[in-house]
Amino acid sequence: MSFFGIYGAGGCGRGILPLARDQLAGGGEHELVFVDDAAAGSIVNGHRVLAFDEFASTTEAERHIALAVADSRLREQLAEKCGAAGVAFFSVWASNVVRMDDVEIGEGALISPFVTLTSNIRIGSHFQANLYSYVEHDCVIGDFVTFAPRVACNGNVHIGDHVYIGTGAVIRQGRAGAPLRIGEGAVVGMGAVVTKDVPAGATVVGVPARPLHR
Secondary structure (H helix, E strand, C coil): CEEEEEECCCHHHHHHHHHHHHHHCCCCCEEEEEECHHHCCCEECCEEEECHHHHHCCCCCEEEEEECCCCHHHHHHHHHHHHHCCCEECCEECCCCEECCCEEECCCCEECCCCEECCCEEECCCCEECCCCEECCCCEECCCCEECCCCEECCCEEECCCCEECCCCEECCCECCECEEECCCCEECCCCEECCCECCCCEEECCCCEECCC
16 A cells, blocks of 8 residues: 655645545555644544654555645755655646646646646746646746745746745746746745846845835
8 A cells, every 4th residue: 555645734735635635546555644743643634644753654665745835945854854764755736737848847746726837847846836826938947936826927937946926926928048037045925026037035026026125
């Protein structure tokens, strides 16, 4: 029997687990559980919650996990922890995701319903794309990137690792050979309209998006 875990029994995990359940249906004998040290021993939405050590020490032939944690830095730490424990990653895709031509995406992706990925796209590991988001042609997206619901990422955009794009944000299309760039660790606020490059580590908000000075 195979063991599949959704790491995190919070809102993100509870939104992903039903998609994983549908994806795994008919795929042989398996158990799908939450993995969450804080809620270990409980039942959440009909599924057992295990502590990580319990999950990682099971004697099942195959153990797979998906990291349903919104914080990208924590997601990276958990990825290292899982790798060290010999736990493999699996990706979760809603059944109605639209994936067109020449789309490459790394391990551990969580792709929610009504997401569209068009053509000639390269995406790193542990990408999270929430409801109704889209990625247009010729985009390059790094590792541990998070799209909140309804993110509109137009063509020829390059996004660094650990970028967070807020709900309803729009990223203007770049040009072939001169992509619009969002630097590593940047945050784009909800509803922002990004019309020019965003420096690494910056937070931008508003229409058009401007740096947030704290």
